[in-house]
Amino acid sequence: MTTLNSKIPKGPIKDKWTTYKDKIDLVNPANKRNIDVIVVGTGLAGGSASATLAELGYNVKAFAYQDSPRRAHSIAAQGGINAAKNYQGDGDSTYRLFYDTVKGGDYRSREANVHRLAEVSANIIDQCVAQGVPFARDYGGLLDNRSFGGVLVSRTFYAKGQTGQQLLLGAYSAMNRQIGRGKIQMYNRHEMMDVVIVDGKARGIIARNLVTGEIERHSAHAVVIASGGYGNVFFLSTNAMGSNVSAGWKIHKKGAFFANPCYTQIHPTCVPVHGENQSKLTLMSESLRNDGRIWVPAIKEDAEAIRAGKKKANDIAEEDRDYYLERRYPAFGNLVPRDVASRAAKERADAGYGVGHNETGEAVFLDFAAAIQRYGKEQAKIKNLDEKDAVLVTRLGKDVVEAKYGNLFQMYEKIVDENPYETPMMIYPAVHYTMGGVWVDYNLMTTIPGCYCIGEANFSEHGANRLGASALMQGLADGYFVLPYTIGDYLSDDIRTGKIPTDTPEFEQAEKEVKEKIDFFINNNGSKSVDHFHKRLGKIMWNKVGMSRNEKGLKEAIAEIKALREEFWKEVTVPGAADTYNEQLAKAGRVADFLELGELFAKDALERNESCGGHFREESVEEDGPQKGEAKRDDENFAFVSAWEYKGEPSDAVLHKEELEFNDIELKQRSYK
Amino acid sequence: MKLTLKIWRQSGANDKGALVDYQLDGVSPDMSFLEMMDMLNEQIINEGGEPVAFDHDCREGICGMCSMYINGEAHGPDRGVTTCQLHMRMFKDGETIYIEPFRAASFPVIKDLVVDRSAFDRIQHAGGYISVNTSGNTQDANATPISKIDADKAMDAATCIGCGACVATCKNSSAMLFVGAKVSQYALLPQGQVEAADRVLNMVKQMDEEGFGNCTNTGACEVECPKGISLENIARMNREFLKASI
Numbered sequence: 001m002t003t004l005n006s007k008i009p010k011g012p013i014k015d016k017w018t019t020y021k022d023k024i025d026l027v028n029p030a031n032k033r034n035i036d037v038i039v040v041g042t043g044l045a046g047g048s049a050s051a052t053l054a055e056l057g058y059n060v061k062a063f064a065y066q067d068s069p070r071r072a073h074s075i076a077a078q079g080g081i082n083a084a085k086n087y088q089g090d091g092d093s094t095y096r097l098f099y100d101t102v103k104g105g106d107y108r109s110r111e112a113n114v115h116r117l118a119e120v121s122a123n124i125i126d127q128c129v130a131q132g133v134p135f136a137r138d139y140g141g142l143l144d145n146r147s148f149g150g151v152l153v154s155r156t157f158y159a160k161g162q163t164g165q166q167l168l169l170g171a172y173s174a175m176n177r178q179i180g181r182g183k184i185q186m187y188n189r190h191e192m193m194d195v196v197i198v199d200g201k202a203r204g205i206i207a208r209n210l211v212t213g214e215i216e217r218h219s220a221h222a223v224v225i226a227s228g229g230y231g232n233v234f235f236l237s238t239n240a241m242g243s244n245v246s247a248g249w250k251i252h253k254k255g256a257f258f259a260n261p262c263y264t265q266i267h268p269t270c271v272p273v274h275g276e277n278q279s280k281l282t283l284m285s286e287s288l289r290n291d292g293r294i295w296v297p298a299i300k301e302d303a304e305a306i307r308a309g310k311k312k313a314n315d316i317a318e319e320d321r322d323y324y325l326e327r328r329y330p331a332f333g334n335l336v337p338r339d340v341a342s343r344a345a346k347e348r349a350d351a352g353y354g355v356g357h358n359e360t361g362e363a364v365f366l367d368f369a370a371a372i373q374r375y376g377k378e379q380a381k382i383k384n385l386d387e388k389d390a391v392l393v394t395r396l397g398k399d400v401v402e403a404k405y406g407n408l409f410q411m412y413e414k415i416v417d418e419n420p421y422e423t424p425m426m427i428y429p430a431v432h433y434t435m436g437g438v439w440v441d442y443n444l445m446t447t448i449p450g451c452y453c454i455g456e457a458n459f460s461e462h463g464a465n466r467l468g469a470s471a472l473m474q475g476l477a478d479g480y481f482v483l484p485y486t487i488g489d490y491l492s493d494d495i496r497t498g499k500i501p502t503d504t505p506e507f508e509q510a511e512k513e514v515k516e517k518i519d520f521f522i523n524n525n526g527s528k529s530v531d532h533f534h535k536r537l538g539k540i541m542w543n544k545v546g547m548s549r550n551e552k553g554l555k556e557a558i559a560e561i562k563a564l565r566e567e568f569w570k571e572v573t574v575p576g577a578a579d580t581y582n583e584q585l586a587k588a589g590r591v592a593d594f595l596e597l598g599e600l601f602a603k604d605a606l607e608r609n610e611s612c613g614g615h616f617r618e619e620s621v622e623e624d625g626p627q628k629g630e631a632k633r634d635d636e637n638f639a640f641v642s643a644w645e646y647k648g649e650p651s652d653a654v655l656h657k658e659e660l661e662f663n664d665i666e667l668k669q670r671s672y673k
Numbered sequence: 674m675k676l677t678l679k680i681w682r683q684s685g686a687n688d689k690g691a692l693v694d695y696q697l698d699g700v701s702p703d704m705s706f707l708e709m710m711d712m713l714n715e716q717i718i719n720e721g722g723e724p725v726a727f728d729h730d731c732r733e734g735i736c737g738m739c740s741m742y743i744n745g746e747a748h749g750p751d752r753g754v755t756t757c758q759l760h761m762r763m764f765k766d767g768e769t770i771y772i773e774p775f776r777a778a779s780f781p782v783i784k785d786l787v788v789d790r791s792a793f794d795r796i797q798h799a800g801g802y803i804s805v806n807t808s809g810n811t812q813d814a815n816a817t818p819i820s821k822i823d824a825d826k827a828m829d830a831a832t833c834i835g836c837g838a839c840v841a842t843c844k845n846s847s848a849m850l851f852v853g854a855k856v857s858q859y860a861l862l863p864q865g866q867v868e869a870a871d872r873v874l875n876m877v878k879q880m881d882e883e884g885f886g887n888c889t890n891t892g893a894c895e896v897e898c899p900k901g902i903s904l905e906n907i908a909r910m911n912r913e914f915l916k917a918s919i
Contacts, residue, residue, distance in 0.1 A: 076733055128814075173802035
């Protein structure tokens with residue numbers, strides 16, 4: 001077995017990044033002009049990396065499948081971005097952010113990477129403010145903060161409920177400046193089809209112009225993959241419709257190891273599935289759990305009556321309600337971390353207490369009635385009004401809730417057609433984020449020399465569970481402050497290389513393979529649509545590789561996905577032509593990759609016979625004591641990163657282990673009781 | 674629900690295009706408009722036809738990719754939403770729905786309902802940014818206090834999703850709400866002052882070169898804007914433009 005070299009610098013954790021930066025090789029400004037870098041994806045990671053590399057003087061070629069870099073799915077992030085600024089003076093520090101992130105990730109992330117992330121977090125906020133990102137401010141004109149799950153300080157910066165949008169537009173504006181200067185060549189509506197390896201190094205990509213269907217060769221001295229997460233392997237997720245694993249999967253097939261594919265974040269508060277024709281799921285921000293109380297009926301007959309539409313939430317008496325999070329986790333109550341809250345909702349629904357009156361029946365209530373009364377009484381006191389006037393108190397309370405969560409309540413009402421101020425919201429967990437991804441070393445380089453992977457697409461910072469408001473932080477840290485240093489160290493060897501030619505056998509071969517696959521899809525003339533297969537894959541994943549996993553289910557999933565993949569290649573139909581705008585063709589390629597990833601995902605989940613973070617194995621639970629029934633981590637046998645090497649079929653993939661060392665943080669069981 | 678759909682089909686930029694009729698049965702009022710389109714496309718594929726091309730991505734109203742003109746309105750009959758957030762309960766069983774692309778000379782059709790909005794990007798390249806390089810030494814984020822009122826107004830302008838509904842709905846195909854929103858965001862913040870004059874002049878110049886029309890204060894853009902961007906932003910851009918010109 002090969003040992004993976006994570007290239008973590010030596011020395012105390014506080015000094016690693018600083019010492020590293022002092023010692024790396026640099027490229028002089030005149031030489032940077034002769035070096036090309038390809039960036040695939042223009043979300044927070046890819047957008048910020050493209051802009052920064054271009055500012056430094058490299059020639060950047062950026063690729064997005066959307067019609068503009070501004071539409072990458074980072075734009076949909078709601079809550080906020082963490083940074084260890086300690087503006088609130090509440091005891092925050094770089095160390096605390098580092099500690100919270102490692103603990104929140106259930107001790108399955110790499111200490112050195114997480115510490116570096118915490119170190120640069122404060123720079124991100126400075127940078128974004130300088131770009132004109134309109135973060136929320138208080139009346140003194142200074143930046144405001146709020147608190148998120150799993151932490152004891154207020155370190156989250158936000159721009160209403162649209163923090164991701166504003167940060168992405170900031171990165172997009174930095175890109176626009178460089179596009180205007182000609183330092184970034186932007187390829188919108190382009191999809192990366194494969195990576196090209198020359199003499200063992202990543203030297204370019206094959207791309208398809210999604211408007212004309214043209215297959216293009218693009219060369220560079222390094223290739224950066226920033227293509228986001230792979231939650232759409234479940235078909236239904238909070239990801240955008242086009243989000244896909246293909247860029248990451250293509251480099252995996254050319255030698256990049258894929259790490260921890262089974263680490264998936266299922267977010268507890270999403271609008272439930274309404275039926276078979278549903279195309280995506282919508283998130284309701286974690287911040288709602290600050291004020292909302294989660295419950296289901298305590299009596300099974302009541303739950304059945306609600307599902308049948310014979311009773312409504314407000315018909316259930318207070319004493320007949322089961323506030324199950326408050327019951328099971330008195331210390332954290334409704335604010336337990338995402339993985340714990342999601343599993344608890346599933347447990348109740350599986351036991352027959354779900355309340356969804358949708359076609360699927362799966363939902364629990366998120367109730368703001370108590371918060372409305374509490375805020376209303378407080379307001380009545382402040383305004384010196386009659387706090388016994390029930391109508392007045394309710395109105396005042398609703399005003400407060402509207403000011404805090406108005407946009408989310410409006411979004412909910414549009415989707416569900418119920419007024420959440422009057423009746424509790426119905427919510428249910430949904431696939432949201434993937435902590436797993438392409439394996440990278442401390443430099444963010446994959447196991448292919450010259451091929452980097454940043455943002456959600458890599459595996460590095462969040463371990464087995466990501467804390468709220470940390471995804472935005474990681475994307476921008478990688479793109480603005482980490483990659484621009486680490487890539488220079490690699491490119492310093494390329495100052496004499498000159499332009500990489502594209503008329504070589506390596507490019508020719510890669511292009512030929514891409515064209516063959518496209519021809520196959522167009523000429524296959526099967527009987528079933530691409531979506532048909534994607535939906536079936538999603539069902540297997542959700543039922544057997546979802547929130548709760550066991551050996552039997554995982555083995556079945558592996559067999560079923562393999563069979564589905566074989567059927568896909570026989571029966572898939574792609575209408576239209578190759579040399580035109582053809583969304584079905586683009587989708588076919590993406591689903592083909594999901595059908596391979598899905599199997600590796602299940603295999604990884606089977607291999608990891610412990611419960612950690614978002615990965616819950618039914619075989620690994622606490623059997624006695626106060627933690628009975630809770631997830632049981634196994635540090636003795638599983639404190640490692642699983643990095644899979646491609647060998648053909650997913651079943652042939654070879655496991656490499658990167659042992660995780662915890663020198664600065666003591667491993668402990670997470671308890672929320 | 675059973676629907677008659679009259680959908681604009683156009684195989685490429687140089688084709689003439691026409692409305693084509695489709696019948697769709699079994700639509701649930703809880704479906705989003707785009708899920709109804711998915712259902713139609715599945716039906717077309719199963720019948721051996723070519724599905725209707727339309728732009729979409731996040732399906733939660735924030736990416737700005739979806740862009741249909743439904744029954745004569747950008748993003749359809751509901752207010753404050755994009756097409757992806759429009760739900761079928763806004764329509765009646767048996768209704769006929771007209772679905773067309775966003776129409777403007779500066780937004781050429783690529784295929785069916787997909788249009789090319791790259792003109793918006795080019796306007797942003799001309800000045801939609803603050804010239805600050807990335808470094809770990811930028812001044813502290815709290816070094817310059819910004820009044821909450823200005824910060825909130827800048828945020829309101831910055832919520833523009835760049836969908837192009839304002840252009841599609843304007844009788845002059847004007848992009849002034851879009852450009853005004855970006856100019857305003859920076860004009861309201863101290864960071865944006867240094868380059869304010871060049872920014873507004875360059876962005877307006879590019880806007881004119883792209884062939885967008887002028888504003889004649891009808892206000893349709895504000896009504897159809899899924900993010901409620903205010904006409905005030907056009908007035909502010911005009912002030913900024915005048916200030917920079919004299």
